[in-house]
Amino acid sequence: MAQQAKTAILPTREENYPGWYQQVVKAADMAENSDVRGCMVIKPWGYAIWENIQRILDDKFKETGHVNAYFPLFIPKSFFEKEAEHVEGFAKECAVVTHSRLEDDGNGGLKPAGPLSEELIVRPTSETIIGASFARWVNSYRDLPLLINQWANVVRWELRTRLFLRTAEFLWQEGHTVHATRDEALQETMKILDLYADFAENCLALPVIKGEKTASERFPGAESTFCFEAMMQDKKALQAGTSHFLGQKFAKASEIKFQNKEGKEEYAWTTSWGISTRLIGALIMAHSDDDGLILPPRIAPLHVVIVPIQRNEEEKTLVMDYVTDLCSKLRNTMYHERKLQVKVDEREMRGGDMIWDWIKKGVPIRLEIGPRDVNNNSVFLGRRDKTPKEKANLNKDAFIENVVAILDEIQENLYQKALDFRRENMVSIDDKEEFYRYFTPKNAENPEIHGGFALSHWCGCAECEAKIKEDLSVTIRCLPLDSNPEKGKCIFCGKESERRVIFAKSY
């Protein structure tokens, strides 16, 4: 008899967190490495999650007056050169297209030919190419605000990649807006930040902290960058999305000008903001356990999976009739303005394997239906927010009536669990030695999960920030927006500090 592991995923989070992460992705069949270095293949189960993220956010963007458009994948090098900080920030990770065709190389292979007169950059972000269009579209104050979003892929030639968290090519959404005044652009920046945070908390069940980035962590070329940060189960921070106030920098670089009401020409004020497939990584690392993925119902591709239990043809007919009826009733149920997604698993597999398959995929509700349920008009229910053994017998009609409430409860449980975890691992630290102890693992060879978010004072100077980063690999994740600033002394140099900031190790 084969030795059965206690958990479906090995290694466990405790044993090897990065290893666990990879196995969860694999076990849930979400994505895999491709033949192209650093690029992933997003498989149907992973892509379905992305489609849900897209659908929900797209609706929110449109509700707030934004419209979608599409801009080229390629950016002429000269466009890129217009904004100095922007160039510096992205130059090291750009893929460059230099030729327009391939020719026979005489050895049975192909070689690039037809060198381009101007080389093209594969977009790492689209501020410059979109800015060129905006310069043509914006002439008068009547053309503003201009609120555009694009769903696209971008390429950043990262040296170290990890599925969903950092890949050379990734999918994202980038909003680009133009405004007549500084205030209006700032308001837009904050409005989107709130929209993102609301989405993260309500749909992804991911508690986040909104804040502003320090100068060193800012988007290259932005005047200010706002972000929302979430805590993963290894207590590291993950920047889940950003919203940038670009001031007039990109407007000046791209010549986005308009005539105001007085007929005078002014540079416009722009913003940009984005979230990416990285959110899926955040989702995985925030909720999943040693049995695999756990999906919050609001974002799950499937809400309910039904596993029929049958031994022979006679039972099969009996069970399938019951299951078909149950399934169609459930499919008529609305869950957050969308039809409940229900699947009957008709694969010819052993029941136990099937159940574990869905546990690893993170489906919120599993129903195991056999002859006994048919006779009792009941369902046998397993919830992904509980242990695999913890199952309940429910009356079928009561279940149908309560399914939305159960899903909402699962959603709330996941959010609360993540929030409790963050609270337990977020501490105020005012002593330098304690700060260093907090972020130093006991086992240097094979570091255990340690640290968390430290709320500490910072004088505001780049030197202290850099020294802490150098010593501990700990960075300032953000200057939180929602706290009442409390004065104190810098954790590193002891100088006056205006506020506590969040220090953490990060992805």
Place this chain on the structure above:
RNA sequence: CGGGAUGUAGCGCAGUCCGGUUAGCGCGUUCGGUUCGGGACCGAAAGGUCGGAAGUUCAAAUCUUCUCAUCCCGACCA
């Protein structure tokens, strides 16, 4: 891009130090049977040019060089 590790069947691994018959094991797969409200058991079978290239040798998974990929740590970053 620096340091470390790994690459052998669909997956997980042993074998490599010390070169030597037909390259093994577990899971999975296929077939047969027994079980079965459950990640089962028994039996049989299929499946590998040992990441790639070049070299050393009578002989290479094993030694040498180069190369590619993946993972971990670091730097960089969403």
